Amino acid sequence: MRIADLSPHQRPRERLMAGLGEELGDAELLALLWGSGIKGRSAIDLAHDLLALHGGLAGLLGLGPVEWSALPGLGPAKAGQLWAAAELARRVGRGPARPRLHT
Numbered sequence: 001m002r003i004a005d006l007s008p009h010q011r012p013r014e015r016l017m018a019g020l021g022e023e024l025g026d027a028e029l030l031a032l033l034w035g036s037g038i039k040g041r042s043a044i045d046l047a048h049d050l051l052a053l054h055g056g057l058a059g060l061l062g063l064g065p066v067e068w069s070a071l072p073g074l075g076p077a078k079a080g081q082l083w084a085a086a087e088l089a090r091r092v093g094r095g096p097a098r099p100r101l102h103t
Contacts, residue, residue: 002037027044046071063083063086065083068086
């Protein structure tokens with residue numbers, strides 16, 4: 001089902017903007033970054049497939065530019081955006097950066 005066919009209170013972006021981000025599933029959040037689907041598959045459908053294929057969000061952190069670019073419905077610009085989001089998540093997971101000491 002296309003996201004546009006969902007009622008407004010079911011659409012991920014509207015739910016996120018209503019302060020309900022914690023209620024969204026991983027696929028819904030990923031679909032918001034993905035943007036749009038392909039013929040016959042919504043962005044949520046594609047996100048579900050991607051998460052299943054790579055074992056969830058943690059598996060996505062290991063994808064590189066070639067893997068992101070090979071995903072259906074993604075051109076280089078959108079693949080780069082998703083890869084950048086994954087890089088930000090990796091950095092958050094590492095915790096605060098330690099100051100570098102210069103000697």
